[in-house]
Amino acid sequence: MTSGSEVPEHGGLPSSGYSTDSAPAGRRRAYWREALSRTFTDVDIVVPDDVYSGTIRAARLGRLQVVTVECDSLRAVRTPRLIARGTTENLIVRLQGKGVARLEQDAREAYLQAGEIVFYDMTRPHRMDFPERHQTKSVLLPRRLLGLKESDLQRITATPIRTDTALGALVSPFLSRLADAAGSCPPHIGDLLARNAVDLITGLAHERLGREPVAAPGADRVMLLRMRAFIDRHLADPDLTPGVIARAHHISVRYVYKLFQQEDVTVGRWIQRRRLEECRRELARPEAARRTVAAVARRWGFTSAAHFSRVFQAAYGMSPREWRDVGGDGRPGGGYGLSTSRRAGVST
Template sequence: MRVTLTTATQRPQDRESYWQDVMCQTFLPLNVSVRNSESSESLIGSITAHSIGTLEVATVAANRGLRIVRSRESISRSPRDHFAVALQLDGRSVVAQSGREALLRPGDLVFWDTDHPNVLDSGGPLRFAVYMVPRHSFPLPVRSVHRIRGATIRRDEAIGRLLSPFLTRLATEADSYAASPALDVATLELLAVAAREVTEGGTLSLASHPLLPSVHAFIERNLANPALRPALIAQHFGISTRYLHILFAGQDTTVGAWIRQRRLDACRRTLARPNLATQTIAAIAHQWGFVDAAHFSRTFRTAYGVSPRQWRTANNPVFRHINAK
């Protein structure tokens, strides 16, 4: 469900107090102050909030700088056992938690623990998105929890180049995904990959994600099925197609390109088998999921630089023997 709250509905003299209220209403008890309070420009701020399964997504925008503090007093009055990820969309902010302090530029993100004091401070207009999830739903070992507080990921880091665009789109198009089954689970898995990247100092692990071997095996078993598409694969594994594409992006490829290459490899091997020399090229293409023979021929030539017939003539012993006569 989408909820939008904006100061534009309030009288100018009431906007800052209203803003404090809606920030607390959307997230949790916070101390919110507006920078340059002497400015003649009235505060225009908006919050758009969505729920996607257990994941709460909110986009915050303001035309003035903000200082947002989650203090010990606020925590004692209203604890909330959640993790949060804040993604800077526009403007710049300084964020701090557990002794860490960092400057966030657009595309950068930071992990927060809502039950520990934190601060977000911006000197000018900003827009950011917040993703909140119950701690018990976040797949991160307890021993690593303290290491994630205040940890940042830059947009130009390996995991940031995948995570930042994904989260940006999730926030800006949340209405489109609100009814997507298991999208919250897939998002949490991706955030957990990023969290482990930060807390364990590992390398980008999407390329070796434990789900990928099973996905590859499923594709191999179903190459002959012309209906093999990302949506079918995602449905089989109970994940979103978007998350499936993210897994393959970690391998520097796409789902469609992977399927196409595996089919071409299978056709190439079949064309070289002497016991199948009587099969037509069109039949072999169809056997491995290509519906249109002409399309298969063009795709094969693009991949290998020769036509299927030329490949077969050069690599199948039966045809080599015939040509040798």
Template sequence: MPVVLDTAAVPRADRAEFWHEAVSRTFIPLDVRLREEAPGPAAITSDRMGELQVSLVQAGPQRVVRSAALIARGGEDHLTLALQHRGTARLAQDGHRVLLRPGAFAISDAGRPFAKELDEPFAFTAFHWPRTAGGLTEDDLRVLTATAFDPDAGTARLVACYLERLGRAAGQLEPAAARLAATALDLLVTLAHERRGRPGPDGPGPALATLARVKDHILNHLGDPGLTPERIAAAHHMSVRHLHKLFRYEGVTVMRWIQQRRLEGCRRALARPGGDRTTVAAVANRWGFVSASHFSRSFRAAYGVSPREWQAAPVRTAVPG
């Protein structure tokens, strides 16, 4: 069910303070300064898709700053992609300054200071996620952060189209929401690889289409402990060698990608309300792990805590990963 924060019913004199709190509560601690003497209505509508928060933001002119002092207050492990719909925005981070026009998108890293200027009424969709969820490396982030991607052609166009449709339907996609969100993050990894000069084995277009089909198949069969490269390749009428070539494009092996998705599924299941009534072994089995000890070792290696510690943690956002 979407979460809506709207200033329409808030007295004009209180709107600036209300909006500042709404933006910081939705995303990360931010300093928000409205540019209107009499602020008009503004709204944020948010949905959750697995580890991805999707928020439609509509408001008037303002300046948003993420300072070192605000970074110290939390949220530094998150990334935000803003897909501009109406109005323009100017984003500055790490010495880069980019202009976002309608249809373009850019990523900001909450772990480093940035500023965003919105000089006219605007609307954009913000995709907000923990940096550990998307598989982006520090090298990937260096080429993606504070870079304006205009959807004129190529991979950026594919990413923009996918995100635009995902944002419009965010509240209506259960139970496939988590899988679709994972695909969005994978597309960003592909975009980063392309920007770093690492083309796919068959060129960007065919490789992306094939990878999307393969990943969707994997995500639909994660609970099957017999999910192997051989079976995946056979299901898509390709050789195992070709399958491995596709995943070299992603920077991970097929089985490593599968393990990451399974661990993410287990982590979400153990964190759900009432999750403490489910045994760790049952969760591991449901997501395709055949060995409880192997699952525990893999979980600790990925997140720095054991599955039981994660399940029992009262405030899980304080736990690594």
């Protein structure tokens, strides 16, 4: 367990944990609010006034983060303002281990009992209420790992997955055991479990969408995933174009465009989105204070600083310089036990 003097950044260590027991009694509530917010990214946390207790265990499995939380009642809200100033692109798959919960997202409400699973998306507003002491086991994964359209992602949130469905009965105990074992897995086993988890979670998503889960992706989906991985590896290349992608995969440019239609976005927009995401992450880091905005933009393949600033503003509601100057954190500083390094030395 980590000490009460420091809360891990979200993303954190390969395996980490912390507890209110290590914080002074008078500061436990503030410590816990910040701990949860850092674990699941920026959220507003409301906890009771009386003495508060809670523990968190977090472990990294491949590209997944697996988190177990056990704590007293609370409310968590993610607002448009926090989303605009955040860096996460995660989808969360949450198993209600003990107690009950209510989730609001995408104009839907989900009431969860122990053993039930729910999806929610950190890129859109939501609210979760836990009226009593509870335990949750969550998998945090990049949304793009599921290979779903944006419109499909919005359809699967806040709809409980019961254990009386075939996949629900299979995935619920799997997620529970995955969370219990995640911190002790060797890397190669962790990678294998992560791949299995993504396959099962993808199956759950297809079930929510009323589709037959498939054992393996079709040829088009495999090619699309390969192209997306290629794009990620070459984001810094300003000459990355649909033609370059097509030649690297021995297909026509027309076929590249056809496959990206599945994403509800053109290939050019996809490249721009991924570059913006990486620039946003880099500008939120403390060392960004030592780099110009233009240098960060060039590092990720933008050739015009003015164009970069325009598309960044349009995507996130603030300029790159404003984003860098708040250190990627829309909240005022001063939370107990948190390092202030992210907020220090970020002059223009």
